[in-house]
Amino acid sequence: MKSGWETVIGLEIHAQLSTESKIFCGCSTKFGDEPNANTCPVCLGLPGALPVLNRRVIELGARAALALTLRVNERSIFARKNYFYPDLPKGYQISQFDRPFSEQGELEIMTAERDEGGHPREWRPMKVRITRLHLEEDAGKNVHEGLPDVDRYSYVDLNRAGTPLAEIVTEPDFRSSWEAYDYVNHVRHALQWVGACEADMEKGNLRCEANVSVRRIGDENFGTKVELKNLNSVRFMQRAIEYEIERQIELIESGGQVRQETRLWNEHAAETRVMRSKEEAHDYRYFPEPDLPPLIVGAEFIEQVRNSLPELPDTRRNRFMQEYDLSYNDASQLVSERALADYYEQAAKASANPRAAGNWIRSELLRELETANQTVAECLASPDELGALIRLIDEGKISGKQAKEVFIEMCASGKGAAAIVAERGMAQLSDTGEIDSAIDEVIAASPNQLEQYRAGKEALFGFFVGQVMKATKGKANPKIVNERLREKLKA
Numbered sequence: 001m002k003s004g005w006e007t008v009i010g011l012e013i014h015a016q017l018s019t020e021s022k023i024f025c026g027c028s029t030k031f032g033d034e035p036n037a038n039t040c041p042v043c044l045g046l047p048g049a050l051p052v053l054n055r056r057v058i059e060l061g062a063r064a065a066l067a068l069t070l071r072v073n074e075r076s077i078f079a080r081k082n083y084f085y086p087d088l089p090k091g092y093q094i095s096q097f098d099r100p101f102s103e104q105g106e107l108e109i110m111t112a113e114r115d116e117g118g119h120p121r122e123w124r125p126m127k128v129r130i131t132r133l134h135l136e137e138d139a140g141k142n143v144h145e146g147l148p149d150v151d152r153y154s155y156v157d158l159n160r161a162g163t164p165l166a167e168i169v170t171e172p173d174f175r176s177s178w179e180a181y182d183y184v185n186h187v188r189h190a191l192q193w194v195g196a197c198e199a200d201m202e203k204g205n206l207r208c209e210a211n212v213s214v215r216r217i218g219d220e221n222f223g224t225k226v227e228l229k230n231l232n233s234v235r236f237m238q239r240a241i242e243y244e245i246e247r248q249i250e251l252i253e254s255g256g257q258v259r260q261e262t263r264l265w266n267e268h269a270a271e272t273r274v275m276r277s278k279e280e281a282h283d284y285r286y287f288p289e290p291d292l293p294p295l296i297v298g299a300e301f302i303e304q305v306r307n308s309l310p311e312l313p314d315t316r317r318n319r320f321m322q323e324y325d326l327s328y329n330d331a332s333q334l335v336s337e338r339a340l341a342d343y344y345e346q347a348a349k350a351s352a353n354p355r356a357a358g359n360w361i362r363s364e365l366l367r368e369l370e371t372a373n374q375t376v377a378e379c380l381a382s383p384d385e386l387g388a389l390i391r392l393i394d395e396g397k398i399s400g401k402q403a404k405e406v407f408i409e410m411c412a413s414g415k416g417a418a419a420i421v422a423e424r425g426m427a428q429l430s431d432t433g434e435i436d437s438a439i440d441e442v443i444a445a446s447p448n449q450l451e452q453y454r455a456g457k458e459a460l461f462g463f464f465v466g467q468v469m470k471a472t473k474g475k476a477n478p479k480i481v482n483e484r485l486r487e488k489l490k491a
Contacts, residue, residue: 007245008213008222009174013187015166015197016138016205017060023137023164024051024094031203035143035157043137043162045090050291057135057164058297061101062305064166064196065133067312068187070105072302076134078289086156087140095136095167097286101295105130108314110332111182123329128183129171138163141204160204166196172211172222177241184208184234193338194309201232208234210241213258214248223248224258228272231265240265244272316341324354333362339376343383350387353394360386364404368411380414381407389417396477402426426475432484435468435476439488442467453489464489 001007022029025042041049065072077099080092107128112120140158145151168187174180188206191197199206208231213223226244231237243265248258263272311319313335320331320341335341344361348354365386369379389406392398398406398421406420413420420426442464443450453460468481 001245002249004217005214005249006217007175008172008215009180009241010172010211011170011180011183012209013168013184014207015191015199017057017164017166018195018197019054019056019060019164021054022162023054023057024162027162029163033159036159038159044158051094053292059305060196061135061166062302063194063309064191065102066306066309067190067194068105068130069107070102070130070133072102072297074297076101076295078292079286080289082285087142089158089161093137093139094289096134100132100134103132109183109186111179114178126179128173131169131171133166133168136165136167138165177238180210180241181234181238189337190313193313204232207232208237210237212241212244214245224260226258227262229262229264229275236265236267240272324348326358330358334358343376346383347386350384351390353390356390360390364407379411381410385410385416392417392421398426399478432480435480435484438468438471439485442471443488
């Protein structure tokens, strides 16, 4: 970004709650079914059909809100948000407006600026204010076929109409596209952590929108914001924000004015394009939904949901730091996913070396998962076996280099560490008697090198180590070889 300018970004995330049926009817929320197969008079908006609130939506909405540090309101109101699109059969969306389900949260995330390749530099904590999380129904989906102005056909699939959404809205707290990127990933993981949302952006059950504006540094007034809509990947969102920042600065510096509008990201052209002028809240003509009473959520229910939550990421990170003596950055990485945190804790206990377990997971395990395009749950190397592998190193039975070879085999085959070491004959020789015997033979066979070493040629120590390792076929414990060899060469 050009110097002298500041970016201001606010984010909205639409997360589909993981219910089996829709928010106001019993239709399935299953993804990938035949178009319009999962519909009924309620989600089609037919006259006389009345909505009935799905209790599971309230439970999952509360889990999401509490995981993101929001206050769950004991009374909230559903409202009609009026607008007209082909995929909105009623002509309005049942949402929430001035009395949302939850509000006023503050979330701590880890963020970092990136180099040109997108690799993070130094991580740092950041506070993000979450304005609200409200509940609403989703619209359907328009499907377009053919080329514009030639054979263009548009179809409407209403399977998605009525699926339950939690809309999560932040304050304009972000000052770079990478901060926004890290926040969305944090929220995705938090929602998955508590089982509120699958957060699979490819399936569309998590979508994000960014409100982007720029202003000169020192200016306290916000610039005109542009909404970037329907961003179906976190990386696309980051690129779209970067493009929009540069577009707005260039436009202002050339004497133009930024218009308040909604734009779409075109990944192929790597640019944003106008979709429509941006509506204000009054354009939607909100009013309370007459077919639904106020939603009353008692303190007892909220407490039940709170008690049912797993240990949350921030709490677990702090415990890892205290209990396992991990750094803030290391602990934060290990709790980035619930499955990864579970894997680490089990490996830490099995190895009796929590710090080594953390290092192995952050380096070797994550690299193997990336190579195999697997999740932690799909990894064939169990945390108990990783712990066993670390114990073999600590007991001096194999070297660190050998352990890396063993771990690759563990991930590929699912075999245990001890079994692979036995199959490959990799067990280290730690018997000092046998090692002493090999050292004596090497020294006896190398009188010239011995004389030069004792005359001050220290570099020859490596020669003797190599000969001993060769004599023991690479099985001698390097630490013991070094210790015993120095003693004998000085004798």
